Amino acid sequence: MSKEQPTYINVKEVCEMTGLGETFVRISIATGDLPAFKVGKNVRLRRSDVREWMERKSAA
Secondary structure (H helix, E strand, O other): OOOOOOOEEOHHHHHHHHOOOHHHHHHHHHOOOOOOEEEOOEEEEEHHHHHHHHHHHHHO
């Protein structure tokens, strides 16, 4: 049985996935450049949104 990656990830996981710093990721979220939502006090992002965001950044 293979272990699936979760659909939603937190800021720390985004940083690990992309190699970017937490401040840069949080600023990108705050400016609306990187889509995210809050669950209580926690920020969550869709893994697919992060991948698309990275593709847009690398194409720019």
